[in-house]
Amino acid sequence: MAQNDEPLTGPELDYGPAGDADATRVVRAGLPEERPYEPPLPGPVFAAHYHLPGEVEGAPYAYGRDSNPTWTGLERAIGELECPGDERTEVVAFASGMGAISAVLLSQLRPGDVAVLPSDGYNLLASLRERLEGFGVEVRTAPTGRDAQLAELDGAKLLWIETPSNPGLDVCDIARLAEAAHAGGTLVAVDNTLATPLGQRPLHLGADLSVASGTKALTGHGDVLLGYVACRDAELAASVRAWRKTVGAIPGPMEAWLAHRSLATLDIRTQRQAGNALAVAEALLSREEVSDVRHPGLPGDPSHTLAARQMSRYGCVVSFTLPDREFADRFLSAVRLVGDATSFGGVRSTAERRGRWGGDEVPEGFVRLSVGVEDAADLVRDVRHALDTAANGTAPG
Structure with a gap:
């Protein structure tokens, strides 16, 4: 797994006329x-x-x-x-x-x-x-x-x-x-x-x-x-x-x-977010209640080979599908470091059940998770705990 402070593999960095990375x-x-x-x-x-x-x-x-x-x-x-x-x-x-x-x-x-x-x-x-x-x-x-x-x-x-x-x-x-x-x-x-x-x-x-x-x-x-x-x-x-x-x-x-x-912080933010997103995606792969985990940085992702050729970092978004709408809602209610909000790319992690908007051809349990710059271990722990809570059929009051 790539470390949060290391660039992911991809095309070489482009250098300007002054040699600036x-x-x-x-x-x-x-x-x-x-x-x-x-x-x-x-x-x-x-x-x-x-x-x-x-x-x-x-x-x-x-x-x-x-x-x-x-x-x-x-x-x-x-x-x-x-x-x-x-x-x-x-x-x-x-x-x-x-x-x-x-x-x-x-x-x-x-x-x-x-x-x-x-x-x-x-x-x-x-x-x-x-x-x-x-x-x-x-x-x-x-x-x-x-x-x-x-x-x-x-x-x-x-x-x-x-x-x-x-x-x-x-x-x-x-x-x-x-x-x-x-x-x-x-x-x-x-x-x-x-x-x-x-x-x-x-x-x-x-x-x-x-x-x-x-x-x-x-x-x-x-x-x-x-x-x-x-x-x-x-x-x-x-x-x-x-x-x-x-x-x-x-x-x-x-x-x-x-x-x-x-x-000015774009490089720092996106490097950390890409590493965090990969860590969360790998954690999701190990959960039997989670299916169709997608992130271009995952070696097994259908898009990984092409993404590695034309991208120098793989982004902060992870998508995955939970068993149904109710399970996804319980999961989103249980996470503590991930806000229930639309949009993506922010320093604070957010997620939403994308089907609530209509217009996207996704399952009712489909979740789009935008990973922020929080500590990767904390995010993984929070996501795992929320999945456990949702699997038990409960959600915080």
Whole structure:
């Protein structure tokens, strides 16, 4: 089992032009040049408008819906993590992950176009599918596992990949899918929320766009709603940025500042969470009342071989199935170090019976567990105790 303070196996770390590893890069990403008596990370800029003499064209800041210095710092920082050393990378920050996802799909697709989406992805993709079909877009779906989306690419304008998938944690081969898609002129977008830029770099693997909810592991404290789109094509970035301006899906300056502040601990947090998640997953494997344990870091997981090739750490999420809804509810009532909450990626462990939301094709006893940065032995002990309590048919009052 990997130790909490050791990186999991995977591709070698990418080094920037100064020879900085990820652990160093995240601490300084997007920071301005140091100036005497100034803070290393300037505070949030609250502005609806700016002093704007002369012509508008070329002005770095003109109106608060268009741009903000606090966004600029965050976007620069994320770009340095998504594609270290590549100055072509542009990032567009949004008010939420769904804002970022919607911006890509709705800015790139027109009536008559074909989009290929995962059938097992984030459950709000179903709502977006209905919206797209209402606009005259043909939407095809296929599961993430076994690169099943390959069979649906013919004539597609855009391929949307989610790997690892949420909540099932299947993995697909980004490079293989991107190569096949580009051969037919298809644009490729990857939802990289679960992996983060330190766990997986879709643009390096051939994707045109890397999209994520910064609400999750990127910021990691459960106090920010945020999303972003990263790409290396200026025209593509401009179209996404224009969509943000048109619909007003802009991040608040305080949220952007909190997100930038949180990036400094991204390496430490995600390393520990990945190790903790593997420890919890291994403990779950030994329980006879638990089935279908999934985590890409498990050597026996169906996705492990592929994940080890394209991911440098395997994420904080573990999924598993308990005998029924009642058993799962008793388990969630009995854990003490794991909060019953949706979302994932936070420093505090959370879990939920995913079927309570509807929309995900999962058993009633399916649990998605987001593992935090608590002590691994304490988490394993708590999970085992909660399983014992649930198996005895009791739950704390």
